[in-house]
Amino acid sequence: MGILNVTPDSFSDGGKYDRVDAAVQQVGLMLAEGADMIDIGGESTRPGSDPVSSDGQIRRVIPIIEVIRKQFAENITVSIDTSLSAVAEAGLNAGANLINDVSAGLNDPDMLTLAAKRTVPIILMHRLGTPKTMQENPYYDDVVMEVIDFLKSRIDAALTASINRDNIIIDPGIGFGKRKQDNLDLLANLDRFVALGFPVLLGASRKRFMGSICDVTEPSELVTATAVTTALGVMAGVTVFRVHDIKANRQAADVAWAIKQSQHTT
Template identity: 45%
Template sequence: MSNKLIIRERCFVWEQRTYLMGVLNVTPDSFSDGGAFNNSAAALAQAQAMVAAGVDIIDVGGQSTRPGAEQITVAEELNRVLPILQVLRREITVPISVDTTRASVARASIETGADIINDISGGTFDSEMLPTVASLDVPIVLMHIQGTPQTMQQMTNYQDLMGEISNFLAARILAATTVGIDHRKIIIDPGIGFAKNYEQNLELLRQLRALKALNCPILVGASRKSFIGRILNQPDPQARVWGTAAACCAAISQGADILRVHDVQEMRDVSLVADALFRQER
């Protein structure tokens, strides 16, 4: 694995510290904060608060990927994402990723000022996604999923959880590099909560280090998810901060490079302490 990646003049040096990707959902229906930031003023205020708290990347999403989420049109996704990107890019300098599975949205987002594409399908929902990202020469996050957000909760049968996730991601890395994406610009995400049940999410966090063999930085998105709610008996996602902190600490101990989080200030403290405990080079 190349040990560094430069995005918008910021140098990400893998293995030395944990980086935080802050979630900015510009949707009316996301599971945790849907509707809270889907206008430009609210989105900008939230982004600026995340920057002040020490975020490294801001992840903008216009299509909810919660279980059972309805698919929206390309026009609607563009209408949600592009105006927010325009406002953010004028005001903040941190790298921005866009959470999308559509090549046309990816292209328009990068042209509007985004820096990274975060594709929950690993480039499988749209056959043009990987060639588009290759032509744009930007980093991409490739996530593991089975089925779609509408069907994934019924797609949790695995003979070998870590082996199947690893094989899927290896195949997507190969597909990406074959069409010209620089291996150094690929980040992998095992997809906690996506076609994984409660026990599988826990197993995935325990065995995360196995994915180091793929030689890509690892992104983990456990923030506020339902497996934490089950452990805490806490139905309100916004009340799962401490549980998220424990999951994030575990992920860092198992080699996570980037954490996708809602609560940047709290998880910055978690990552600073966990890095001091678990990183070899400080």
């Protein structure tokens, strides 16, 4: 899943793809490098960011989704990255195929109803608090168990809303209200999320906690670090990787997958 932030303030690529021509060029590059889907968002969810209204998000993302859908036709799967049902519905109407909701349906009670009505996949992610406050002293007694319990509760809510079980994807929310050790604990236990029986998405791309490990402050310098998490994720059974840098992560995923397949046949 290639990340396309059409925002002025995303932590790694804010302002780079908020014009239609730049966005289309980037989508073409990501597809050429091996992306299977593109995740388009009009609101930054970096730590400390402010929310963007549904109208503001719609103005940013819909023209780009429409052009991308027209230019790349059926060769592309588009995800609308939003926690507001009005934005998700506009995105689906413009040609998006699935919803990526970082609030797991908690920001907008109509989101789960919309996903059920439109019979589209929805990604349910764990986060602690809101983007504005989530990195202000987050704390867990047992981060893995607490995130699992949260995702179980949101899965139950999705099923109660009549979302098809096959349309639920879960995301432990790396970096969303997590300390460095919390992120490491989640990455070390990805198999426990896979064991819940739903496709798991991993979104560790260029995240700050890896910079603290590698002594790097520039997110774009964390391509190799991200590819390591992708390889580990493949070995743990993760099936979707939300990344900025497609080529390096595609290679990491393909090699890890070949190793994993060999593991099953020997």
